Amino acid sequence: MLHRSSPRPLLPVTALLLVALVGCSSSAPSSPSPEPSVDTHGEIAGAAELAEPAVGLTSIDGEGRVSHLDLLEETTADLGAVRTPAALHSDGRYLFAADASGVSIVDSGVWTWDHVDHFHYYRAEPKLLGDVRGGGVATVATSTSSTTGGTGVFFPDSGEAVLLDTEALSKGAVVESFRLRVTPGPGLVAPAGSFAAIAAADEVTLHAADGAAMGDPVACTEPAGTITTRVGAVIGCRDGALLISVEDDKPVVERIPYPEGTSAPRATAFAHREGRPTVAAVAGGAGAWLLDTRARSWTLLPTPEPVVQVTAVDDKDANVLALTADGRVLVLDGETGAERAASVPLVGASLAAGQPVSLIADQQRAYLNGPTEGRMWEIDFADGARVAREFAPERTPLFVAETGR
Numbered sequence: 001m002l003h004r005s006s007p008r009p010l011l012p013v014t015a016l017l018l019v020a021l022v023g024c025s026s027s028a029p030s031s032p033s034p035e036p037s038v039d040t041h042g043e044i045a046g047a048a049e050l051a052e053p054a055v056g057l058t059s060i061d062g063e064g065r066v067s068h069l070d071l072l073e074e075t076t077a078d079l080g081a082v083r084t085p086a087a088l089h090s091d092g093r094y095l096f097a098a099d100a101s102g103v104s105i106v107d108s109g110v111w112t113w114d115h116v117d118h119f120h121y122y123r124a125e126p127k128l129l130g131d132v133r134g135g136g137v138a139t140v141a142t143s144t145s146s147t148t149g150g151t152g153v154f155f156p157d158s159g160e161a162v163l164l165d166t167e168a169l170s171k172g173a174v175v176e177s178f179r180l181r182v183t184p185g186p187g188l189v190a191p192a193g194s195f196a197a198i199a200a201a202d203e204v205t206l207h208a209a210d211g212a213a214m215g216d217p218v219a220c221t222e223p224a225g226t227i228t229t230r231v232g233a234v235i236g237c238r239d240g241a242l243l244i245s246v247e248d249d250k251p252v253v254e255r256i257p258y259p260e261g262t263s264a265p266r267a268t269a270f271a272h273r274e275g276r277p278t279v280a281a282v283a284g285g286a287g288a289w290l291l292d293t294r295a296r297s298w299t300l301l302p303t304p305e306p307v308v309q310v311t312a313v314d315d316k317d318a319n320v321l322a323l324t325a326d327g328r329v330l331v332l333d334g335e336t337g338a339e340r341a342a343s344v345p346l347v348g349a350s351l352a353a354g355q356p357v358s359l360i361a362d363q364q365r366a367y368l369n370g371p372t373e374g375r376m377w378e379i380d381f382a383d384g385a386r387v388a389r390e391f392a393p394e395r396t397p398l399f400v401a402e403t404g405r
Contacts, residue, residue, distance in 0.1 A: 044147060044170050047124035054110040054123045054404040057367060057376055058095055059397040060085055066095070066106055067395050068126060068403070071378070076393065079106060080128045088356070090401030091142035091151070092274050094129075094169060097399070098138045103153055105129040105174060110404035111146045114275055121404070130174040134160045139188045141226045141233070144275050146170060150177055150196055150209065152189025152226075159184035161198045163191065163209065178211030190226045190233040193246035197253075199223035199235050204242055206251050218242065218253050227270035229277045231293040236267050236281075243293055256296050264300050267291070273361045274405060276314035278334075282307060287337060288320065302337040304330070308351065311361045313381070321366055321381055323359045327351055329366060331381045341385040346370060346377055360402045369400040376400060 057069045058079070066079040082104035085097035093111035097104045109126035112119050132138075136157030143149040147170040153162040161180045168175035180198065187200030195214070198205050203217040225236030232245030240257035258266070265284030270291070272279040277294040280301075287303040288310040303310075307322040307330065318334030327348030331341040347357050347370040355371040365388065366379040376397050378389040 044122070044124060047122040050121040050123055053112050053119075053121045055362075056108065056110060056403050057369075057391075057397075057400050058090070058106070058108045058403045059369065059376070059393065059395070059400040060088065060095070060097055060106075061395040062371075062398050064097075064104075065395055066128075067393060068108060069376070069391065069393065077126070079108075079126050082106065082128065085399060086137045088399035088401065089140035089142065090403065091144075091146055092401075092403055092405050093146035094142075094151075095399075095401055095403075096138075096140040096142075096151070096153075098140065100137055100157075101135070102131045102133040103138050103140065104131050105169065107169070107172070108401075108403035112405050113147065114144060123404075127172060129169060129172060132162060132164065132174060132176070134158050134162065135184075139226075141188055141190045141228070142166075143191045143193075143228050143233075144230065149193060150191040152191050152196055154187045154189045154198075154200070156185055156187060159187070159200070161187065161189045161200070163189060163196045163207075163211070166191075177209045178207065180207070180211055186222070186224060188223060188226050188235065190235055190244060191228070192233040192244040192251055193249075195244075195246065195251045197233065197235060197242075197244050197251070199226075204235060204244075204253070206244075206253070214251065218255075224268040225270050225281065227272065227279050229272065229279060229293045230275055231277050234270060234279065234291065234293060236270070238266055240298070241267070241291060243296065254296060256291065256293075256298065258298055259300070262300060264289070271309070271311035271359075271361075273311070273313050273315070273363065276312065278312045278314040280310045280312035280320055282310050288322065288332075290320070290334065301332070301334065303332060304337070304339045309357070309359045311359055313361050313363075315363065317382070319381060321359060321361050323347070323351075323357070323368075325351060327357075327370075329359065329368065329379055329381070329385050331385050341381070343379060343385040343387065346375075346387075347373060349373055356399055358400055360400075362402060362405050367400070367402055369397040371396050371398045 095106040134155030141152040165175040183201040220237040264286035267281030309323040313319040329343040350372040
């Protein structure tokens with residue numbers, strides 16, 4: 001059963017959109033759709049185009065059962081089951097649930113296509129797409145598009161670097177563009193346009209979509225953490241980050257070192273509002289790192305107290321959201337680090353138990369899951385970190401992702 005404390009206002013439409021006449025019901029054909037034409041604005045045949053994003057929270061419980069909570073209708077749908085995941089990654093449409101033997105892929109059926117100055121919103125039939133096998137809990141990296149480009153999967157135990165065809169995923173098929181064997185251990189595959197960067201064994205190599213190597217390796221000591229912004233793909237290294245962008249249909253690698261003289265712990269995991277250029281990472285007990293990929297610069301942001309998670313909203317107010325060890329959500333000034341607001345403790349029990357808690361930010365709201373508490377929350381960070389809605393799903397939200405945006 002779902003409980004809420006107050007209704008969520010409908011989001012404004014950012015552009016005038018035409019509603020697709022094909023597949024305007026809630027279901028879409030189960031067979032793969034034909035290839036879209038050039039510049040289809042993210043449309044896939046059989047999907048309904050919507051006037052606003054079909055935002056939802058897609059979650060997986062401790063037995064691998066997948067549920068989707070529609071945040072506009074406040075209804076819940078059962079999407080099936082996958083193997084119990086040890087980690088989860090999402091690009092806002094797909095869920096990549098990883099365990100020690102592979103990655104299960106769930107298509108939530110809702111997505112947004114970013115046309116830079118406006119957006120298109122779609123709904124299709126949700127489905128379980130299948131598995132990608134490999135050794136060890138995989139690191140997954142996505143691009144900013146759920147209908148084009150690639151998705152990177154790296155298996156640490158077997159040293160297998162896989163690039164999935166994201167356009168094929170959008171048609172319901174799991175297709176590997178390449179699968180290469182490199183040195184086992186920590187690593188990742190970061191997609192950038194039609195290319196991909198493989199980070200492993202203290203170096204980064206560039207590859208075409210068919211796996212062919214391009215150029216010389218670039219040093220990256222102890223690679224950890226990756227995220228894609230409007231500017232390009234970020235790969236964290238011990239001395240800073242690499243930014244892989246595409247210029248004139250060619251991949252370009254730039255190094256963004258940490259500021260000279262800094263002693264703060266490095267960034268190892270990045271988070272941000274989808275598509276924005278600025279990303280955030282925990283800097284140990286020193287606060288938070290902000291990486292502006294447009295300016296190619298790092299800022300060490302002091303926080304009022306040590307935080308365990310941080311994400312950059314990157315809005316006009318420069319809001320940064322952080323999660324404290326006792327489960328409070330802080331709203332911080334991204335220029336000074338000063339606290340603007342704080343919620344009451346929400347997920348302290350989950351954090352104390354070592355449960356996976358995710359703090360997710362979009363333009364208007366933040367979302368938080370508490371597996372131990374058996375709750376999910378919608379937080380209005382612009383209104384004093386107020387809990388706008390509280391949900392009590394029937395299934396424990398062990399892992400959760402915001403989908404449709």
